Amino acid sequence: MVPRWTALPALAAVALLATACVNPGTGGTTTAAPSTGSGGAKRIGFFGFAKANSFAAATFAGVEEYAKANNATAEFLDPNFDAQAQVQQLQDAVTAKRFDVFVVQANDGAAVVPAIRSAVQAGISVVVHFTPVGTRYDTADPQVDGTITLVDVPTLNGEGLGKLAVQACESKKLNPCQVGYLEGLKALPLDNARTQAAVGVLKSAPGVELKAQLEGGYTQESGRKAMQDVLQKDPGIDVVIGASQAILGAEAVAKDKDILYVANGASRQTVEAVRAGRWYAAYYLPVKTLGAKAAELGLSKALGKQVPATNIMTDVDPGKSMGTKDALAQVTGEYDE
Structure with missing residues (x-):
């Protein structure tokens, strides 16, 4: 071990x-x-x-x-x-x-x-x-x-994710706009710094409500599990942020929901999802x-x-x-x- x-x-x-x-x-x-x-x-x-x-x-x-x-x-x-x-x-x-x-x-x-x-x-x-x-x-x-x-810079990355989520909320023209943040791994200082920066942007944005904040991890399976927990508590979530792998899992769980996704990733698959309109944006x-x-x-x-x-x-x-x-x-x- x-x-x-x-x-x-x-x-x-x-x-x-x-x-x-x-x-x-x-x-x-x-x-x-x-x-x-x-x-x-x-x-x-x-x-x-x-x-x-x-x-x-x-x-x-x-x-x-x-x-x-x-x-x-x-x-x-x-x-x-x-x-x-x-x-x-x-x-x-x-x-x-x-x-x-x-x-x-x-x-x-x-x-x-x-x-x-x-x-x-x-x-x-x-x-x-x-x-x-x-x-x-x-x-x-x-x-x-x-x-x-x-x-x-991890904190700049977090701020970027938060700003993209605010833009997604603005595009939906909802007040309040409910956001779920599937953060990485709570045990990691780097992830905590990124999360703190993203949450700071979300909480300071008018009309944006951070409804769910939980560990989403970096696999499709962890993203699925996190999204199931989010929807059980907050079925009306409007925007979800997470690692690209977690977002793939979250999307599979919430196929019938009108949710805008913001992914932290730069792969060809992530770019394709954004360009096709399946996801709102990605930090690239x-x-x-x-x-x-x-x-x-x-x-x-x-x-x-x-x-x-x-x-x-x-x-x-x-x-x-x-x-x-x-x-x-x-x-x-x-x-x-």
């Missing part, structure tokens, strides 16, 4: 993104190359959540594509959602001097801090990708000196493109170029994160659930 202190960070990765098959080879763009330096090909170590994770696989596809186009190599080091294993992989890679660049999707943002600090001290360019490294979830700024961030990120951007930042620094230390994912493809049908009109998504 995995001890609880390592199992919980593994849940954090699952909480962010569900495991599934992926076809990351389509979609996304490769950014223009930095000027190459002397000394041969640079080496990128991608410390992703897990190879079986669709989001991580699509991110690595972007990293690898950019590396190949820019005289570099890329390798996926797979901890399989195990935070302790990921820390060991980082430590071993620093000791062995295997890579010039680390791109890190931390399963436990606090646990990896010592290893990442050691990497910086060893002269490795470290890009913190998607989840913050450290204990704060309200900032994109590096929490380890010398690192580069390319993150989706171009996952493969962001992998290429991480590789660009890390390689540029390794080649001696000046790069910004703080980078926010929603700035890479502005105007798409608040993914209503209009905003996603030209978007297909860059990975599969």
Whole structure:
């Protein structure tokens, strides 16, 4: 049995993104190359959540594509959602001097801090990708000196979900408009920060009533169960927010209900549901493109170029994160659930 202190960070990765098959080879763009330096090909170590994770696989596809186009190599080091294993992989890679660049999707943002600090001290360019490294979830700024961030700030993500739900309520022209929030996992600090931000937006919006707030998880089954509980207590719910996987389950339970859904996800299936009008909106990120951007930042620094230390994912493809049908009109998504 995995001890609880390592199992919980593994849940954090699952909480962010569900495991599934992926076809990351389509979609996304490769950014223009930095000027190459002397000394041969640079080496990128991608410390992703897990190879079986669709989001991580699509991110690595972007990293690898950019590396190949820019005289570099890329390798996926797979901890399989195990935070302790990921820390060991980082430590071993620093000791062995295997890579010039680390791109890190931390399963436990606090646990990896010592290893990442050691990497910086060893002269490795470290890009913190998607989840913050450290204990704060309200900032994109590096929490380890010398690192580069390319993150989706959890509190900004929560605020975005709340704002989309308010827009959905406004479109229904109801007063009050009843909202159900299927939050992720209550045991996770990152999820709690996101939930608190979303709830703050909902509670401050005129005419919006937060009727249900319960754990929806990150699977269709957990979404079904949560939606059953919501409908039993509040059958007149108007808008439901949740992870894209949970929303798929919720939708299956409430087929005969006139509910607008707001999903936290960026898969092709999620984008299709929004563009088809089944769901009101989704918080969208171009996952493969962001992998290429991480590789660009890390390689540029390794080649001696000046790069910004703080980078926010929603700035890479502005105007798409608040993914209503209009905003996603030209978007297909860059990975599969």
